Amino acid sequence: MPPTDPAAACDQVRLLLLEGEGLTVEFKERYSPRIDEDLVAFANAKGGSLLLGVREDGSIVGEHLSNDLKAKINSLSRNCKPAIAVELLQVDKVVAIVVPEGGEKPYSCRSGYYRRLDATTQKMSHDELRIMFAENEPLPFEERTVRDFSFDGISVSRIRAFTKEAGIRIGSIAVPDFLRSLRVADETRVKNAGILFFAKDVYGHLHQAQATLLAFKGTERLHIYDRRDVRGDLLTQFNEAVAFLRKHLNVRSVIKGVNREDIYEIPLEVLREAVVNALMHRDYSIAGTQVSVEVYDDRVEIVNPGGLPKGLSVRDLGTVSIRRNELIADLFFRLHKVERIGMGIRRMKEAMMAAGLREPVFEPDGFFRAIFHRSPEFAMKGGTPGSDENGPRPGAGTAQKTAQKTAQKIVALIRLNPRSTRRELAMELGISDSGVKYHIKRLQANGLLRRVGSDKGGHWEVAS
Numbered sequence: 374m375p376p377t378d379p380a381a382a383c384d385q386v387r388l389l390l391l392e393g394e395g396l397t398v399e400f401k402e403r404y405s406p407r408i409d410e411d412l413v414a415f416a417n418a419k420g421g422s423l424l425l426g427v428r429e430d431g432s433i434v435g436e437h438l439s440n441d442l443k444a445k446i447n448s449l450s451r452n453c454k455p456a457i458a459v460e461l462l463q464v465d466k467v468v469a470i471v472v473p474e475g476g477e478k479p480y481s482c483r484s485g486y487y488r489r490l491d492a493t494t495q496k497m498s499h500d501e502l503r504i505m506f507a508e509n510e511p512l513p514f515e516e517r518t519v520r521d522f523s524f525d526g527i528s529v530s531r532i533r534a535f536t537k538e539a540g541i542r543i544g545s546i547a548v549p550d551f552l553r554s555l556r557v558a559d560e561t562r563v564k565n566a567g568i569l570f571f572a573k574d575v576y577g578h579l580h581q582a583q584a585t586l587l588a589f590k591g592t593e594r595l596h597i598y599d600r601r602d603v604r605g606d607l608l609t610q611f612n613e614a615v616a617f618l619r620k621h622l623n624v625r626s627v628i629k630g631v632n633r634e635d636i637y638e639i640p641l642e643v644l645r646e647a648v649v650n651a652l653m654h655r656d657y658s659i660a661g662t663q664v665s666v667e668v669y670d671d672r673v674e675i676v677n678p679g680g681l682p683k684g685l686s687v688r689d690l691g692t693v694s695i696r697r698n699e700l701i702a703d704l705f706f707r708l709h710k711v712e713r714i715g716m717g718i719r720r721m722k723e724a725m726m727a728a729g730l731r732e733p734v735f736e737p738d739g740f741f742r743a744i745f746h747r748s749p750e751f752a753m754k755g756g757t758p759g760s761d762e763n764g765p766r767p768g769a770g771t772a773q774k775t776a777q778k779t780a781q782k783i784v785a786l787i788r789l790n791p792r793s794t795r796r797e798l799a800m801e802l803g804i805s806d807s808g809v810k811y812h813i814k815r816l817q818a819n820g821l822l823r824r825v826g827s828d829k830g831g832h833w834e835v836a837s
Contacts, residue, residue, distance in 0.1 A: 397556045398424070406445075409450070411472075417487065423469070425469075453480055454481050516565070518563060527567070569606065583604045585600070585601075585665050589670075622673075639728070639730065674743070679740070726807070726808040729775025791834065
């Protein structure tokens with residue numbers, strides 16, 4: 374909660390404006406009765422500050438905390454169920470509504486139950502409500518701390534690396550104030566989430582905070598030919614894991630205009646998403662474990678301890694977004710490593726299919742294992758992985774050729790039946806609806822396909 378001293382409160386709000394919206398910060402240009410949705414969303418998450426008189430881009434338009442506005446806000450907070458005690462502050466031209474984390478979750482307002490997901494307030498479905506509070510642990514691991522850890526254990530260079538990557542300019546803000554603004558510290562202690570990102574010696578305080586990167590000869594977990602153990606902060610673990618994958622995957626290059634573009638055998642954005650998911654969602658309370666990135670001749674496996682949160686099933690993946698570590702997820706969001714909508718699983722599947730590869734496999738038993746199959750004609754052939762010095766290797770264009778053939782088949786089927794639906798095309802081709810949707814969008818963008826009429830009553834036209 375921001376300090377109530379006027380000067381300190383001003384500094385805190387200025388820092389929140391610099392950092393932008395996130396898990397615990399929301400900007401509103403004007404007061405609206407619908408801010409009760411944000412109040413309950415903060416109470417259902419980690420608490421937060423709602424800043425009135427601020428546009429979405431952080432520019433200030435101003436709001437005045439009149440007696441009438443105080444009465445309206447207090448009335449909204451009292452009518453939440455259970456009631457929420459908020460603190461109201463006038464800081465320069467901005468009205469700050471400070472919402473504590475609720476002790477009687479879940480909270481609701483007149484229009485339902487809401488939660489924070491990164492920088493957005495979202496209405497909760499029945500399944501999300503059930504799942505989110507199935508593990509209502511009084512103090513999650515990321516909120517705990519290490520005995521005797523103090524602010525002196527924080528690395529200023531890691532804060533600088535974080536703010537540079539996040540595009541935040543904080544000037545000469547004191548370390549404790551910066552950490553408190555992100556809700557990874559309170560007045561006296563640094564939470565484990567803060568230690569995982571900013572400690573000088575992360576591994577020395579949390580031994581399980583490491584990632585093991587392995588490359589194997591063959592398809593079994595027997596002969597290791599490259600290994601790295603990364604024991605730094607979570608941003609370092611992410612960057613090292615992605616660099617390791619770049620090193621061990623085959624890549625070809627194409628020239629587009631004056632630019633060279635590297636195309637990896639497995640789309641790199643898919644693997645980045647899987648790595649950040651593993652770091653975000655792992656159960657850090659399980660000692661003696663680590664995130665693993667394993668490269669085999671036929672596949673890549675990315676594994677994190679903890680399986681699925683209680684109440685979440687495999688069939689919910691890609692449709693329900695529940696985050697075991699909300700603070701850690703918020704920090705990755707600020708680093709632009711994760712999207713707000715929380716649909717990473719679905720995007721991974723679509724990208725793999727668009728590249729002509731098999732859908733990824735997800736195994737949640739105890740450890741959450743994401744498996745990405747490499748192209749049998751492309752993987753580990755024709756030279757050193759990651760090198761294109763000798764030109765394209767056998768199978769280098771397999772993914773692109775497969776995608777091109779799929780698009781050609783779609784065009785042929787539509788020529789036969791211009792009223793074909795996505796589902797009919799998917800059944801005919803043996804791929805998913807989303808895969809068909811992807812190819813149709815590409816065909817429309819290239820002017821090869823046009824929709825005439827409505828989605829239900831219209832038909833397709835193929836460019837001659």
